[in-house]
Amino acid sequence: MATDREHTTIILARHGECQGNREERFRGRVDYPLNERGLEQAEDLGKAIAPMVPDFIYTSPLLRAKQTATAIARACSHKHLFECEGLNNINFSFWEGRLKKEIALEYPSDWETWLTYPEKLRLFGAETLQEVQGRALRALKELVEKHYGDTIVVVSHRTVLKPLIAGCLNIPEPYFWKTHMDTASYSILTYDYQRGYGLFSLNQTAHLKKVSTEWI
Template sequence: MKTTIYLVRHGESEANAEGILYGQTDCPLSVRGISQAEKTGEYLRDRQIDALYCSDLQRARVTAVAIGLFHPDLRVRTNIALREINCGDWEGKTVDWIRENYPEEYRVWRENIGRSVRPGGESVAQMQKRIVRRIKHIVKKHEGQTVCIVIHAMAIRAFCAFAEGKILDEMKDVPWVSNASVTTLTCEDGKFTLEELGYDGHLGDRVTTLKF
């Protein structure tokens, strides 16, 4: 049986708007981010969604609630394993600060993100393993159904690299997705297929991307 998965990136957070890495630190949505979440909820309102999951971080939960308003029979299920990568010493820091204080780690992040490690935090490999395991568990639980999972930019990028059979060195070829965008995958007989990456046409002039 074929399972459909919508991976939604959370709406713009206040940290996104300021160009700050927050990783697993909680941060609220910006005013624009709330509007984006509402727009994505409207976009998905007529889709059949059988289960709604999200990271336990506020920016993902608020986005999931906005989607759930159009699917009142669903409850939002939070899970800590769906969190963004732990940025360690980089949490709460600007890109300029990271570039100045961790030049070599920053270079690897920009040139070969799949091999990057956040000092004091997670490596991309560790985060990918965690995300893949959790999403596989969700898909197995809802085989043949449609699930919506609200998560984070790095998590989406890492999972899509896995779905396309890319090794970590090829993860750099998977683009960043914009806030509140919808990435569609299917899974059949244990094989994941990326159908559409980061659709954001429903956001109009509210589209925002990473400032890195």
């Protein structure tokens, strides 16, 4: 007879749109707030997540993520919202705030690496995707151990969530362009002690009135 297994549900939410997304810039740690569309997206995302009745919400400390997490918390009618440094966006060093078309012209070799094998990208003063993946996995491990059996929401950034999913599922490099996550989308992982992590759904956007797709 089939039986329910105790597991943790992890809802991975990407923040809503900010001006850096709209202008096609590398955001990194630049603290962009949500733009008008992003605020609307965050409200829609909160309404989509509320029926899943999350127990706790954790967010990157950057404003665009915190605003998104706050909208989710408001929709879920609780105050269990906490910042987590391990969910912070990648440090892109001197690429931060720059237009992608400018980077493509000024650093053609590095730009090609970003387009084809970003796991190999090495910029002076910047984090690598391996470093981001490591800290995000450690942060998630702590949350799962703390809240085993609960449903938790993790609000973060594309360059954190994609390496995180790859690490949870043991997807080898190059993995970055093998998954896709739109702004204000959510994906769901499950975790149990016997089976580890499993992917339940990816890049859910049906709740959004207009999807903002970012390909590079």
